[in-house]
Structures are given as C-alpha cells and as structure tokens.
Amino acid sequence: MVLQFLEIMFLADVVQYWVHRLFHQIPWLCKFHAVHHSAEVMDWMAGNRLHLVDLALTRRLIYIPSFVLGFDEFPMHAYIVFVSLHSVFIHANLGFHLGWWRHVFATPQFHHWHHGEEAVAIDKNFAVHFPFLDMIFGTFFMPGQRWPASYGVHNEAVPHSFLKQFVYPFVKTNRNDD
Ligand SMILES: [Zn+2]
Ligand SMILES: [Zn+2]
Incomplete structure (x- = not known):
C-alpha cells in the first residue's frame, strides 16, 4: 500500500508538472490558471483559488491513468486526501x-517562489510534490533562504469576484503586455 501510494504520488507529479507547465505556456490555458495566480497574499487558503476547468482537467489527467494502471482503491483515496x-x-x-530535504519534498518556500512576481521566478517550480522534477527539467528556483517580495499575475488583469473569475477565461480581454 505504501509503495503504491508513493508510485501514485510520483506518477501524479510527473503528470502535474507537464500539465501545469502547459497551463503556463498555452495562452488560452493561461487564462484559466491565472485565477490561481491572482492571489496577492499567500496563505493556507490560496491553494483553493482555482478555476474549475484548471482543477477538473489536472485531476482527471492524474486519476484516469492511475485508475487504468490498476492501483488499489485505498492508496488512490489516501492520495486524494494527501494532495x-x-x-x-x-x-x-x-x-x-527542511535542509537538503527541500530539494526532495515540496515546501511552502518552493511553491511560494512559483507564485513570486519577480522576473527570475516566472515559469519556475511547476512540480507540486517533488522539486527534483524541476531540477531534472531545468525549471528549479529556490535561492537560499530568500522568499518572494510580492505575489500575483504579471500579465493578466484577473477580476476579484468569484463569478467574474469563473467567466474571465471565456471572454476576450486585452493582455497588458501585448
Ligand atoms: Zn502555476
Ligand atoms: Zn499555487
């Protein structure tokens, strides 16, 4: 069960890494993911700020392969609680x-840099569980003990209300950097 849990976690993070990277690189997907990055203050609730399409697409691309590969129900459910x-x-x-463990297991500092507004932090730290995936694919960024000075989206004007954020990816807007 423990081995299956770790296998699901690794498979999930490889999928998550690439789906997340595509959400940053494909313009029409960017608008869905910009809702998550619109948080200007990072706290424990910020992870719940997700567009339904972002959440549904990422989760399905993880759970369907895990189900097809035949993992047992218990480690699958345990992973859903864990994630x-x-x-x-x-x-x-x-x-x-976490000392050198912070290169193995994702910590707040690792993911906060993913949300950082500084130019050096843009499109870095796509993994959710394992920072070494970013090291392998060349997108790792965690400068010593330093934390980002500010958070948010640098090229999208994401509205504030829940309903407006839901509609935002479906309407044509002018990007600030165009
Ligand atoms: Zn992101
Ligand atoms: Zn996040």
Missing part, C-alpha cells in the same frame, strides 16, 4: 526549512 492537505501546506505562510 488536498499538501496543497494547504505548500501555500501556507510557514517560514521554515
């Missing part, structure tokens, strides 16, 4: 460090 709690953890405003 929800881990999302709270990596968005939380918790300033601690």
